[in-house]
Amino acid sequence: MLKKPAKVSFLHLPTPVEYLPRVSEELGIDLYIKREDLTPYGTGGNKLRKLEYFLADAQAQGATALVTVGGPQTNHGRLTAAVAAKYGMKCTIVTVGADPGEVSGNILLDRIMGAEVVVVVPKEGDDEDALEAKYAEIAMEKYRAAGEKPYFVPMGGSNELGIMGYYECAQELDAQAREMGLEDARIIVTTGSLGTYMGLFVGLKECASRLKLTGVCISPSSDPVPSKRMIGYFKRVKEYFGLDWDATEADFDLTNKYHYGAYNNAVADVRESVYDMGRREGIILDACYTGKTFNAIRKMAANGEIKPGEKIIFIHTGGVPGIWGNIHRIPFEEELKGGVTVIK
Numbered sequence: 001m002l003k004k005p006a007k008v009s010f011l012h013l014p015t016p017v018e019y020l021p022r023v024s025e026e027l028g029i030d031l032y033i034k035r036e037d038l039t040p041y042g043t044g045g046n047k048l049r050k051l052e053y054f055l056a057d058a059q060a061q062g063a064t065a066l067v068t069v070g071g072p073q074t075n076h077g078r079l080t081a082a083v084a085a086k087y088g089m090k091c092t093i094v095t096v097g098a099d100p101g102e103v104s105g106n107i108l109l110d111r112i113m114g115a116e117v118v119v120v121v122p123k124e125g126d127d128e129d130a131l132e133a134k135y136a137e138i139a140m141e142k143y144r145a146a147g148e149k150p151y152f153v154p155m156g157g158s159n160e161l162g163i164m165g166y167y168e169c170a171q172e173l174d175a176q177a178r179e180m181g182l183e184d185a186r187i188i189v190t191t192g193s194l195g196t197y198m199g200l201f202v203g204l205k206e207c208a209s210r211l212k213l214t215g216v217c218i219s220p221s222s223d224p225v226p227s228k229r230m231i232g233y234f235k236r237v238k239e240y241f242g243l244d245w246d247a248t249e250a251d252f253d254l255t256n257k258y259h260y261g262a263y264n265n266a267v268a269d270v271r272e273s274v275y276d277m278g279r280r281e282g283i284i285l286d287a288c289y290t291g292k293t294f295n296a297i298r299k300m301a302a303n304g305e306i307k308p309g310e311k312i313i314f315i316h317t318g319g320v321p322g323i324w325g326n327i328h329r330i331p332f333e334e335e336l337k338g339g340v341t342v343i344k
């Protein structure tokens with residue numbers, strides 16, 4: 001077992017695991033869902049588990065403000081804003097991307113919780129990572145100049161420390177799966193900045209779990225070989241925690257077949273999958289992360305990558321506020337307005 005860093009416990013765990021009977025019947029598999037979207041604060045989501053550890057580290061350093069980065073509709077930014085608000089800290093979210101032109105979705109919630117949002121719109125040919133680093137440093141400097149002590153939380157909370165939230169979740173889920181007779185099921189999880197997958201991977205290994213793990217990459221930045229990025233990250237994690245075991249690329253099961261060519265793009269198939277889950281189970285998915293992953297599950301059940309009757313535990317990592325950003329809200333509205341009757 002690795003030596004656990006300190007954390008501030010603010011989650012009410014475990015999150016529930018439930019069976020999805022109507023979707024299971026439709027797909028011919030046994031589908032369960034772990035409701036990480038039901039975590040408290042800022043409307044919930046996977047980043048809260050990581051933030052329990054970042055907050056402890058920030059407090060240990062005497063920090064008074066949190067600065068983080070991501071796309072304009074970053075869920076991680078929203079949850080960082082929530083934790084900052086709850087613990088009386090200031091917060092700035094630096095994002096690089098197209099001007100959203102409105103205060104909606106995650107940005108609206110960021111502002112409700114008092115965070116400052118900086119949207120840096122890149123010009124053609126700009127190095128977006130360099131822009132992000134530059135404006136994050138400007139935000140840090142602004143806090144320092146005002147006498148605050150800023151703490152930087154990396155993109156998606158995915159550095160070595162950031163694996164801890166899903167390391168713990170893996171062990172929580174292993175215990176739940178054993179109780180439910182699902183000890184040999186396959187977990188399917190959305191994979192973006194890799195921290196959630198890596199935490200689950202290390203956590204499952206360290207408790208000798210029989211659960212299998214598949215990551216669905218939701219953007220082509222994970223291409224061409226996602227396990228190559230993963231192995232580099234694993235090496236850093238191994239050194240940081242002094243793990244006494246190794247992993248090879250073959251140990252990582254990641255698919256990059258279902259991202260539809262871009263991050264946070266509007267995809268008709270994904271909306272179809274969001275409707276399917278909503279209409280059969282009353283559970284809302286988002287169109288950037290969990291909708292893409294459930295769409296992948298539907299395709300994999302149809303093409304045999306998931307076997308008939310296979311037990312799958314889909315992790316609902318949150319992200320629903322993103323559907324109120326214009327990228328997704330507008331096509332959803334177009335498709336759905338036909339079912340709204342206005343009587344004057």
Ligand SMILES: Cc1ncc(COP(=O)(O)O)c(C=O)c1O
Binds near residue numbers: 045074192194
């Ligand atoms: C809703 C949601 N699901 C899944 C992920 C992916 O997690 P990770 O970045 O740790 O791979 C994210 C990351 O931003 C997210 O916001």
